[in-house]
Amino acid sequence: MEWIGIEPNQAMHEFLFEKANEYNINARLLECTSENISLPDNSVDYVISTEVLCSVVDLKQSLKEIFRVLMPNGKFLFLEHVIDKNNFGRRLVQKTVPFTPWKWYSDGCNPGRDIGSHINQIGFAKVEYSNYMQEGKGIINLINKPHIYGYAIK
Template structure:
């Protein structure tokens, strides 16, 4: 299903290269390091990850619902070192059969899905047993901190409206384990602007 967030999409496409220069590109490389086989990237945005996929990846299905960002991703796919197919779709209904994917990549997208449990259930469904979920997301701050209070206010007011459905106060690591994944590595660090920080980056496995 196509979606349109024209203002946010254009702001994101302009801001993403600057964020990469500030350190996000290194995070993307770490996120994708060691991947192999067939991959689905959920919420591919403007294709900022495409240049970082290792040669062992045989193909990427890049799912993006926002029409402006999807067009940007399609242009970037031509320059990727691995085959990338950009398709319209949403995280809660991936256009893939059960157990058909070796890895799912979720990069700055689980903040904006309407329901994390539904999106993660879809990731679990399309992954083969033993397949990996790679995640790089901004998440809720430490409880009762000043940033925690700022995030709660942001989510309760206008943040989601002007940021393409983003929510800054989500406990994404807990949502991943609740969905049935086993987290094998996770790193938590401060990065990015307030209130969209801190971040987590890691790997989780669908049990065999």
């Protein structure tokens, strides 16, 4: 089995390779960004995104690239924290914190993104996701409580 990853946080590289080795997975990290994935069109079966789309520079371009590299009928699996559409106070904080030191402590996280709507606009043949509120304590969890998980098929 081969896993190809994009991870801009250098501090995570050793951990990723250790985990891949632990599960006998051949791992490779690409030196690129999600906005310009250095893979051919229609070349991967799955793309998995876990709480990273909040931190990409250009969300729309990243999703276009995910769509581009997926094979026909390929699947995009995602779990992401998203903007709170129901709680005005949390939504206000989510929209404000990217303009504070938050962005340096959180690898550029922008918690005020409506990621599900963006995924729906890319052109996938099918998109399904569910909303839930992440459990846990602390200020970061309080801000990033709303999540979605689901899949999109090319």
